[in-house]
Amino acid sequence: MELIKDTEVRSAYQLLKNSVNHTPLQYDRYLSEKYQATILLKREDLQKVRSFKLRGAYYAIKKLPESALKNGVVCASAGNHAQGVAYTCHELKTKAAIFMPTTTPQQKVSQVKFFGGEFAEIHLVGDTFDASAAAAKKYCEENGMTFIDPFNDKNIIAGQGTLALEMMTDAESEGYKPDYVISAIGGGGLISGVSSYVKNTSPTTEVIGVEPKGAASMQAAFEEEQPVKLAEIDKFVDGAAVQRVGEITYSHSKKYVDELMSVDEGLICSTILDLYGKQAIVVEPAGALSVAALDLMKDKIKGKTVICIISGGNNDINRMAEIEERSLIYEGVKHYFVVNFPQRPGALKEFVSEVLGEGDDITRFEYTKKSNRGTGPVVIGVLLKKPETLPDLLKRLKEFDSTYIELSQNKTLYNLLV
Numbered sequence: 001m002e003l004i005k006d007t008e009v010r011s012a013y014q015l016l017k018n019s020v021n022h023t024p025l026q027y028d029r030y031l032s033e034k035y036q037a038t039i040l041l042k043r044e045d046l047q048k049v050r051s052f053k054l055r056g057a058y059y060a061i062k063k064l065p066e067s068a069l070k071n072g073v074v075c076a077s078a079g080n081h082a083q084g085v086a087y088t089c090h091e092l093k094t095k096a097a098i099f100m101p102t103t104t105p106q107q108k109v110s111q112v113k114f115f116g117g118e119f120a121e122i123h124l125v126g127d128t129f130d131a132s133a134a135a136a137k138k139y140c141e142e143n144g145m146t147f148i149d150p151f152n153d154k155n156i157i158a159g160q161g162t163l164a165l166e167m168m169t170d171a172e173s174e175g176y177k178p179d180y181v182i183s184a185i186g187g188g189g190l191i192s193g194v195s196s197y198v199k200n201t202s203p204t205t206e207v208i209g210v211e212p213k214g215a216a217s218m219q220a221a222f223e224e225e226q227p228v229k230l231a232e233i234d235k236f237v238d239g240a241a242v243q244r245v246g247e248i249t250y251s252h253s254k255k256y257v258d259e260l261m262s263v264d265e266g267l268i269c270s271t272i273l274d275l276y277g278k279q280a281i282v283v284e285p286a287g288a289l290s291v292a293a294l295d296l297m298k299d300k301i302k303g304k305t306v307i308c309i310i311s312g313g314n315n316d317i318n319r320m321a322e323i324e325e326r327s328l329i330y331e332g333v334k335h336y337f338v339v340n341f342p343q344r345p346g347a348l349k350e351f352v353s354e355v356l357g358e359g360d361d362i363t364r365f366e367y368t369k370k371s372n373r374g375t376g377p378v379v380i381g382v383l384l385k386k387p388e389t390l391p392d393l394l395k396r397l398k399e400f401d402s403t404y405i406e407l408s409q410n411k412t413l414y415n416l417l418v
Contacts, residue, residue, distance in 0.1 A: 001251045004154055006200040009161035009193065012059045016162055019062075019091070020054055021047050023163075025170040025307070030278050031291065035298050038305040040176060042167040045287055045313025049083040049115060051239075052163050052311050053150075056189055057084030059159030060148050061092065069094050073148050074140040076100070076133035078186075078238045079108030080286075080312050081150040086116030097145065099123045099136035103235055107316035128235065130243045151189030152246025161193030167307055168201060178205045179304040180297075184289035184311045185209045185218045185260070186240035188249025194309065195256035206258040208297070210289040212237035213262040221250045222260060236265050236326075239286030239312055263292045266330020269323045271295075272315070285323075287312040329408070332387030334363065336407040336418050337397065340375040341367065355396045359385030375401075379417050 023043045031039040044052040061073060072095035075085045082098045089096040098112055102124045112122060125135040133150075140147045149156060164181070171178055181198050183191045195207040211218055214234025221227045221244075229244040245253075253260075268285050271292040275281040283291075290308035294301065328334035341347045352362070364381030384390060397404050407414040 001248065003252055003255060004158050004161065004193070004196050006161075006165075006197050008154075008158045009165055009197045012055075012155075012158040013162040013165050015062060016055060016059055016159065019058055020162070022166055023047055025167045025174070028279065031294065031308075035294055035301055037301045037303060038176065039294070040167075040171065040178070040305070040307045041281075041291075042163065042307055042309045044163060045281065045283055045310045049080070049087050049111070050313040051080035051083065052160060052190055052309075053077075053080040053084035054087060055084075055162050056151075056153075056156035056159035056193070057081060057148060058088045058091075059162075060153060060155040061085070061088045061094070063155050064146060068146045071143075072096060072145045074099070074136050074143075074145045075148045075150065076129065076136035077150050078129050078241065079104050079112070079314060080239055082112045083108070083115050083314070085148055086112045086120040089119045090115060090117050093119065095119050095121070097121050097123065097136070097139060097143070099125055099132045099139070101126050101128055101132045103127055104238065105316035105319060107318070108238075108314055111314065128233070128243060129241065130229070149246070151187030151192075151242075152248050153189075154248060156189050157192045157196070157248065157252065159193070160190045161197045163190070163309065164194040164197035167309075168198065171307065176305050178202070178307045180206050180208055180301065180306045181309070182208045182210060182290040182293050182306065183309045184240055184286050185211045185245075185253075186286060187242045188218055188245040188253055190309070190311060191218075191257060192249045192252035196252055199256040207256060208293060209253060209257045209260045210293040211260065211262050212240055212268065212285070212289065213264050215241045215243070216260075216262040217242050217245045218250070218253055219260050219262060221245050222254065226250070234265060237268060237285040237289070239284055239314075240289065261293050261296060263289055263296065264330060266326045267295060268292050269327035270330055272323055273327055281310070282313050282315055283310055284312045284315040287315075328383070332390065333384045334381065335384070335390070335393075336364070336379065336381050336414065338405040338407065338413070338417070339378050339380055339397065340401045340403060341378050343369060343374060343376050351400060355393070355400050356382065357385065357389050357393060360389070360393070381418075
């Protein structure tokens with residue numbers, strides 16, 4: 001398979017430069033001091049649709065012949081590609097049928113409607129991207145329209161690569177020589193465009209691809225030496241929750257990507273909160289992947305220059321409670337248990353005074369009195385002041401109820417009760 005070169009990315013840039021934002025490459029003092037490195041952020045969250053996806057979508061649609069544009073286009077997307085297609089079709093006055101999984105955050109659905117206006121028709125189909133994509137392709141064939149793939153297309157890859165052209169040019173003009181470029185991976189369009197341009201223009205720069213642990217489809221492809229469909233995925237990182245990467249993106253990644261990493265969804269949540277709290281940068285889960293990876297690379301990036309691509313900022317504010325919850329669990333300070341309490345007055349007071357440590361707090365307490373029983377089960381959430389005090393808490397908890405259940409050790413019960 002012939003891979004795209006930097007010349008094709010340059011050609012795409014010439015077509016796109018007046019239609020997309022040249023997003024800034026910013027030195028980040030907080031992250032640089034935290035990791036004792038020079039950390040630069042490529043801010044695609046400041047793109048017109050708050051995501052890099054506009055680049056590939058606009059270029060791929062703009063390259064279509066007039067006859068195809070007249071019939072309209074179809075796409076399938078968890079949100080950001082859909083916004084890019086919707087924005088482009090509104091600009092070019094071309095109709096678009098946009099298929100999105102039913103699990104797509106409402107914020108992204110609303111944004112697609114806003115960007116596409118009268119030219120975008122939205123179809124919510126399937127629980128995953130792959131199910132939505134299958135429905136989109138069927139609709140495309142039945143209506144004689146053109147399918148705009150979210151990642152497995154050379155024009156899409158070339159369009160996404162324009163991001164790398166901008167950031168490498170800006171880095172050079174500001175006197176930086178990147179040792180690492182870190183990019184998120186969903187279906188692989190971004191990493192393909194970025195890695196092909198970077199490796200063809202700065203071969204000593206290492207390109208690191210980052211996936212969410214619950215949807216590491218590119219890692220699976222590397223292991224099997226071909227794209228494979230994951231049996232199940234964690235859809236939390238919706239912008240990167242793809243069950244199967246494309247053949248074209250796999251080929252580019254295999255050739256140009258130096259290392260793949262997977263990041264726990266909890267660490268992604270902690271990164272989202274950290275970026276917002278320390279720098280007032282709003283990122284979606286997929287947009288935080290590159291920065292989250294710094295925590296796993298902290299030893300080898302000391303003294304190095306690193307570019308992290310902030311791929312998108314379309315975060316639904318309604319998800320913040322879940323994001324905070326996942327972060328606290330990952331950081332080891334929030335825990336859930338099923339504990340049998342004696343059915344007598346003063347049992348809760350005894351638990352608080354004898355089991356909880358100083359500064360610990362109860363965040364959840366669900367109890368239903370059981371008739372004719374000496375004890376009753378309680379679902380209890382505990383917020384620790386310090387994560388290292390957990391072993392002592394568990395020891396005291398076992399003395400209170402030797403049959404207690406730690407819900408983090410039982411995924412089925414956790415999903416049922418929490």
